[in-house]
Amino acid sequence: MSARVQLASIAGVILSLPARLVEPAMSGIQRGLGIKRMPWVFLLPNLVAVVLFALLPVFINVFYSMSGSDRLFPWDRPFVGGANYQSLLDCTNYLDPSTCSRDLFWRALGNTLVFVPVQVICMIAIALLTAICLNRDIVGRGFFRGIFFFPVMLSPVVVALTWQWILQRNGALNGLISAAGLTPVNWLVFPNTAFFWSVFVTVWAHMGFYTIILLAGLQAIPRDVYEAAKMDSATPWRVFTRITLPLLKPVMLVVFILAVIRSVQTFDELYVLTGGGPGSATMLMVQYIYEVGFASQPRNFGLASAASLFLGLALLIFTGIQMRISRGGNND
Amino acid sequence: MLAAAPVTTAYAQQITVWAGDTGTGGKIFAEMGKAFEAENPGVTVVVEEVSYQTLVESLPVQLEAGEGPDIAIITDLGGLSRFYQDITPYVDAAYFEQEWGQTLQWLRGGDAQSTAIYGMPTTLTVNGAYVNLTLFEQAGVPVPAEGATWQEWAEATRQVAAATNTEFAMEMDRSGHRFASLAISYGAQLVDSEGRPVVDDGLRAAIEQFVAWHQDGTMPMDLWGAVGGATHRELFSDFLNANTVLYFGGSWTLAQMDSEVGDLFDWAVVPAPCGPSSCTVMPGGGAMTVFSHTQNAEIAGKLINYYAQPANLDHYISTEVEIPSAASQIANGVEYPSASARTSEALATFINQIPKMDAAAYRFQGWRYQRAMMNALTTRISQVLNNELTVDAAMERIEEDVNLAIQAAGGQS
Numbered sequence: 001m002s003a004r005v006q007l008a009s010i011a012g013v014i015l016s017l018p019a020r021l022v023e024p025a026m027s028g029i030q031r032g033l034g035i036k037r038m039p040w041v042f043l044l045p046n047l048v049a050v051v052l053f054a055l056l057p058v059f060i061n062v063f064y065s066m067s068g069s070d071r072l073f074p075w076d077r078p079f080v081g082g083a084n085y086q087s088l089l090d091c092t093n094y095l096d097p098s099t100c101s102r103d104l105f106w107r108a109l110g111n112t113l114v115f116v117p118v119q120v121i122c123m124i125a126i127a128l129l130t131a132i133c134l135n136r137d138i139v140g141r142g143f144f145r146g147i148f149f150f151p152v153m154l155s156p157v158v159v160a161l162t163w164q165w166i167l168q169r170n171g172a173l174n175g176l177i178s179a180a181g182l183t184p185v186n187w188l189v190f191p192n193t194a195f196f197w198s199v200f201v202t203v204w205a206h207m208g209f210y211t212i213i214l215l216a217g218l219q220a221i222p223r224d225v226y227e228a229a230k231m232d233s234a235t236p237w238r239v240f241t242r243i244t245l246p247l248l249k250p251v252m253l254v255v256f257i258l259a260v261i262r263s264v265q266t267f268d269e270l271y272v273l274t275g276g277g278p279g280s281a282t283m284l285m286v287q288y289i290y291e292v293g294f295a296s297q298p299r300n301f302g303l304a305s306a307a308s309l310f311l312g313l314a315l316l317i318f319t320g321i322q323m324r325i326s327r328g329g330n331n332d
Numbered sequence: 333m334l335a336a337a338p339v340t341t342a343y344a345q346q347i348t349v350w351a352g353d354t355g356t357g358g359k360i361f362a363e364m365g366k367a368f369e370a371e372n373p374g375v376t377v378v379v380e381e382v383s384y385q386t387l388v389e390s391l392p393v394q395l396e397a398g399e400g401p402d403i404a405i406i407t408d409l410g411g412l413s414r415f416y417q418d419i420t421p422y423v424d425a426a427y428f429e430q431e432w433g434q435t436l437q438w439l440r441g442g443d444a445q446s447t448a449i450y451g452m453p454t455t456l457t458v459n460g461a462y463v464n465l466t467l468f469e470q471a472g473v474p475v476p477a478e479g480a481t482w483q484e485w486a487e488a489t490r491q492v493a494a495a496t497n498t499e500f501a502m503e504m505d506r507s508g509h510r511f512a513s514l515a516i517s518y519g520a521q522l523v524d525s526e527g528r529p530v531v532d533d534g535l536r537a538a539i540e541q542f543v544a545w546h547q548d549g550t551m552p553m554d555l556w557g558a559v560g561g562a563t564h565r566e567l568f569s570d571f572l573n574a575n576t577v578l579y580f581g582g583s584w585t586l587a588q589m590d591s592e593v594g595d596l597f598d599w600a601v602v603p604a605p606c607g608p609s610s611c612t613v614m615p616g617g618g619a620m621t622v623f624s625h626t627q628n629a630e631i632a633g634k635l636i637n638y639y640a641q642p643a644n645l646d647h648y649i650s651t652e653v654e655i656p657s658a659a660s661q662i663a664n665g666v667e668y669p670s671a672s673a674r675t676s677e678a679l680a681t682f683i684n685q686i687p688k689m690d691a692a693a694y695r696f697q698g699w700r701y702q703r704a705m706m707n708a709l710t711t712r713i714s715q716v717l718n719n720e721l722t723v724d725a726a727m728e729r730i731e732e733d734v735n736l737a738i739q740a741a742g743g744q745s
Contacts, residue, residue, distance in 0.1 A: 068742070072397055098721065101732070107720075189553045189554060274559065274560060275561055277557070277558050277559040277560030291562055298411070298704070298741040
């Protein structure tokens with residue numbers, strides 16, 4: 001027997017060892033619990049992980065939101081009940097953030113409620129358009145797929161710094177504008193333009209990911225459906241609305257939920273690009289939570305936790321609306 | 333003096349020191365740490381260079397959890413006071429008091445009765461204005477003399493900017509610390525002797541003046557206007573590229589001026605512009621402190637005592653080209669062999685501002701809630717510049733923000 005064969009057989013014995021040990025153990029457990037309860041045995045490791053690292057932190061967060069002080073450990077934090085929530089909700093007029101005792105929270109919440117729908121709709125529309133183009137037999141299709149996916153691989157801080165160099169007063173964009181004989185614009189100084197670029201930069205940075213998912217969805221649609229439509233002389237718009245969109249709907253729902261979750265969590269790009277400014281024009285909820293809980297001194301963990309629960313609630317509402325829309329669509 | 337007393341160690345002990353990434357980072361402390369190790373067998377000194385952001389944002393969270401380095405060079409001297417370890421038994425306390433009497437008080441978190449020694453102030457930093465003398469010369473405008481007011485500087489720099497087609501007359505770092513110089517010179521107290529925030533007419537006058545300079549284009553919106561929240565931002569590159577006539581920053585950018593501008597244009601650090609109340613700038617600086625979670629308090633204390641020895645201190649300050657914080661160094665001066673004549677002159681100007689500093693500036697610098705006030709200043713003034721708040725509303729918010737911070741800390745002033 002050659003040395004290579006010997007090594008392979010030794011490796012085989014070592015690799016099969018866990019299986020030889022696990023198999024009798026699992027048989028024993030199955031005999032004890034019965035076959036119907038076996039799925040719980042396999043679910044148990046994941047359940048423990050979910051409880052420890054997802055559910056438990058939520059409950060800890062709820063406790064923090066009801067406690068005061070800048071101390072980190074729960075036993076050092078006095079219980080204050082709903083004081084943090086009361087502080088966040090203390091407003092004379094909910095439509096005017098300046099009348100609220102935590103005005104920046106309301107400005108951040110308002111910005112998030114505008115930013116998320118605008119950014120998600122823009123991103124999905126552009127990603128879908130790009131996916132449809134990339135699904136066609138165009139020259140250099142692989143190259144273009146790479147190009148559109150490339151920003152997804154960049155660190156958000158790199159993305160933000162790059163765009164800051166482009167958009168700042170003496171940046172590349174104003175250089176081009178000046179060269180064309182036009183008046184440069186200080187893009188990040190005005191609330192409206194800063195908000196526009198916030199949406200643009202985040203769409204640019206993340207759309208590649210959704211383009212790839214949508215592209216996979218488009219490629220899963222059977223070709224013969226399109227061929228039948230072509231034989232019926234259906235217009236491209238009719239093909240899009242009656243074939244592509246309905247068949248893409250399950251993928252769209254996934255994309256929608258992922259995009260909304262990512263959008264609500266937006267922080268790093270905007271923190272580096274605008275710091276939430278001008279004023280508070282691009283301050284989103286996550287930045288508010290970060291500033292209150294981590295950037296301020298002393299750190300107000302209680303207020304940050306309460307605000308983060310509001311963020312969770314906002315996410316639940318967004319997801320619920322999507323599920324309702326999707327269910328409504330399925331019933332049609 | 334305790335300095336030379338070696339630490340008796342039966343087994344190996346390691347001390348971790350965090351140093352910021354400005355200047356030479358922790359290179360000199362690492363080098364001196366080797367000499368300490370040679371004198372104290374079994375002791376290892378590990379100096380780690382970390383970003384300034386890590387020191388400001390991550391370190392406090394780690395300390396809260398009882399983690400982090402044994403020693404760090406920090407700048408929020410009052411804010412982190414409850415994490416410090418008293419090293420009085422391990423250092424020459426009389427020497428520390430003699431050299432750093434006032435700055436040691438900043439480390440005591442507002443406890444006026446305390447005599448504890450929590451560390452060694454490393455360098456002093458001073459806010460200040462850099463001006464482009466070449467632009468003044470080209471414009472034919474005389475440089476305002478010592479004692480000139482902020483308004484006189486604004487007027488002169490506006491004339492220079494107009495005559496030389498320079499983009500902006502004045503710029504100031506987006507930093508509550510920098511703004512505090514202007515505010516205190518306008519009479520703001522910012523904090524009273526009880527440790528409560530003070531929002532007074534001096535602060536109002538300074539904010540109104542600051543807003544007016546942004547509205548009339550004396551200052552660009554890029555720093556204070558375009559950014560939100562507590563974000564720190566500086567555009568010293570504007571001064572390096574001669575895009576602004578005056579830049580209000582601080583002594584820590586001297587080395588950068590020297591290396592990047594050199595003789596490309598004439599520049600100088602000017603004496604503190606005066607407000608109606610005083611001609612003050614803010615003191616600042618770092619301190620090397622020992623944290624209470626350390627398992628090796630004695631060695632950490634002795635290491636700091638070693639770094640504090642006059643020869644080591646001189647070596648550090650002259651190599652880093654920094655302003656000394658030790659009284660004898662300030663009185664006797666420090667040689668900066670690697671610095672140019674212009675940088676030495678600028679350092680001298682910065683050092684000359686120290687005796688002129690207002691008592692309110694020292695009080696503010698040592699206040700435990702200084703960072704809360706500075707964050708509130710940047711956030712709220714930016715909102716005023718963007719018409720989200722009036723000056724009156726901003727004043728109310730600043731007070732509320734700081735009171736909320738005090739409340740979050742359990743109401744201890």
